[in-house]
Amino acid sequence: MTIIEMRNLTKKFGDLVAVDHINVSIREGEIFGLLGPNGAGKTTTIHMLATILRPTEGTAIVAGYDIRKDPQKVRKKIGIVFQETTIDRNLTGFENMWVYGRLYGLSGSVLRDKIMELLRYVELEQWKDVPVKKYSGGMIRRLEIARSLLNEPEILFLDEPTLGLDPQTRVHIWDYIKEIKKRENITILLTTHYLEEADMLCERLAIIDHGKIIAMDSPDKLKEMVSGDTIYIKVKKNGMSIRRFISTIENSLGGNPKIVNKFTIMINVPDAPSAIPKIFEIANRTSVSISELKYNRPSLNDVFIKLTGRSLRDEMGSWMNIMRMRMMAKMRRGR
């Protein structure tokens, strides 16, 4: 069953088309990812679905209600963790959650019990009375995720849930996200520009670039768009037998084998695990001894390169660069 349906959803800021007539359907209970570089329109899309930004054109049905006609009803059914933290640093974890719960009409012991249950769940129970300014980045994210579940939403929006976190904490947050989906049977829409995150977490993905959806499928299906795996075979000796080895491989497996350096042969095959036994068999037959063999499966980055001609990794640069860019953006906005 479809729980979010975007219909020509469009947002323009002056001349800039941030989101350009996108049509995406998200099924109930799935983790769906919007993958794309910074400025691709991911956050704008989420803001529109969460009813805090009005579409210029088109609309979306979220949990059964039109975001233009019934924003108030949509709001009751969703939870959201914004990219920028919205936790008040002077308040404790408990207080931050309490204020949020009140906004959703919860109060008294119902609210208190729910807060405690969620704090236990994200392992922040002991920290509940500590002002958030003493929390680490990962703890703040966990608190925000716990808080977004207070109103028992049907849909959870996570805007770059692990941005700015170190790799170890990131993996930890992924575990929470997977667990929440299982536990609450909730639909999760997340945005990310981390390839690993999209790959590890999302059941289906939409790749977004310049406000347009350029591909949509499961990570595995998307990777099939890029033809096959690449196998690297390192041999012990380079001699006459190598010529025979290569030509036999070409005859039986195809894959355009190439010698990339003196001892290494590269070959493209549709499926590496099934080709590797055959390679060893041929090596045996042609008396070539293999010293090392490895293969690469295509990554989502290869998919992005194929679709746009640009690399998502290069564009993002290092994590430090992103933080620097964000700092500059903030300073430009005068913070």
Add this chain to the structure above:
Amino acid sequence: MIKFLDGFIANMYLQVKRFWRARSRVIGSIVQPLFWMIFFGIGFTNSVSFRGTGLVYMDYLIPGVIVMTIFSASFFSGVSVIWDREFGFLKLVLVSPASRKASIFGRLMGDALIALTQGIVISIVAYFIDPNLNYLSVPIILVIALLVAISTSSLGIIIASRLSSMEGFGLIMNLIMMPFIFGSGVFFPIEAMPLWMQIIAIVNPLTYGADAARWLMLGVSTIGIVYDLLVLILISIILVSIAMITFERMAVG
């Protein structure tokens, strides 16, 4: 199921709690009015006299400065809505089903409580500088200053909603706040102002608050307490209503 009260309580609680946790802000917020009283007050007390009244400048200045403290605090918290909308809690308010009118009214009342606390602190300090005034009337002044606080906060919110980014924040604070403070009768009587400055004074909630405070503490007034109150109630109703409507329509950047 979500009642008007929920948004109100959540926001008021947040503003008060936030301030309570950062108590150093109380000290910070009274430094400026304190300097006005000490330097400006003492300097002018020794160099000007109100002809034939026996009044000293310090007596004239203090009631106004007490209300001015509340005015500045409220204006600042009103304009800081812009910060909270982009990076803070107001974003959560906008995305929640809670009543936006109730939320912003709760915020206004929370901010007003904080501003009044600052008013009390500066009144106590003022007592040690100039004990000749009627300090027993301070509670009544605070009730009147509540109107100054909510109308000024509302004004700040209305201005903030016109700004699309944080860029204008500092500029707006000084460019709007200073003329309002000087054109209010806090530092010199409205009668001494040229017409253009009197026009600023007429539309300025601080004018009426300061005038009322002077009437209560000193027994001297230009406008009269009844008019002060009526105009303040009117200004408050208008500005709070506009602020509520503005916030209702507010979207995130």
